[in-house]
Amino acid sequence: QKKNLYQKNGFFNKTLSHTHLPIENYRAPTIEQVDLFFRLINDSTKTPLLVHCGGGKGRAGTMLACYLAVYGFQSPSAQEWTQPFMSAGEAIDKLRQLRPGSIETEEQERFVHTFVSTVWKRQSPLPPLPAEPEGIPLDIEGQLDGNIDLVMLCGLPGSGKSYIAQEMLVRDDRWTIVSQDEARSRDTC
Template sequence: MSSPSGSLPPEHRFTWIVPERIGACAYPLNETDWAVLRDRHVEVLINLHTRAHPLQTVQERAVEQVHIPVADLTPPTQDQIDDGLRAIDQAMQRGRRVAVHCGAGMGRTGTLLACYFVKTGLPAEEAIAHVRARRRGSIETAEQEQAVHAYALRCSS
């Protein structure tokens, strides 16, 4: 859900999903949020919120923004999932750390990250559980879960 990062518990501001490689976070709103990303050496920010960060904001912080706008409480489309996973893969190939966010960094973010684990070989249910074990509350709606299952079906065909 869209939520100012300041109203989230500290453990939800940023969570490594793949240690030191891929993280999940809430929408960075203030200098504290941006400092969390800087301190973790995040260089690529995959933004699933409908609102993009201003170009000047990301340039000043030496962060590359990949903006894939997805409405709150909905899953990314399969094309958006492909775009997000491609961005993660490209960043990883360049040795860059990635953070994925939406509003609170739970629903849309968790959906994309569960699909990442499906791509690495986990069944959909295990991928969902894997993300939820690291970031409690992730993947908020039945439609978001269904998107992970639909992605898994695409991967298996």
């Protein structure tokens, strides 16, 4: 029965990913956390996106109010962005009409105003990506020959393995990434 429901709704054999942004209960996120949230929203491989917290009103509501203020009810790619769609106060009011009780603390409310102000100042929903440093030699320990055909990245969760793998792929599309993060299974690797 569940399989048929998943097939009907297009969820069957789909890859799901999870991004945890640790925000203490009743607190506001940081600007950087909302920037990361916006990067996820702007990445079509990461959508649709589910936003949730413990109760689904405070921390999640703060993130969604920031989204409403910047993009309104449009998808980020559906418009040429020139300025926030609405004020922080309007976004909070709209969100509370849709989900009463959203944004539970004054700190969270103030943060939405702060974030919208930040977006106005930088004239973009997202900060520019930092340029890659130029002229810095790569330090390599050991000897490498020109016939490298396997790179194995080992490390703790969150240590940057997936990022490095993606950056390698950007620089040379001949690489193939085999990752339990992407395959959702250790057996694949």
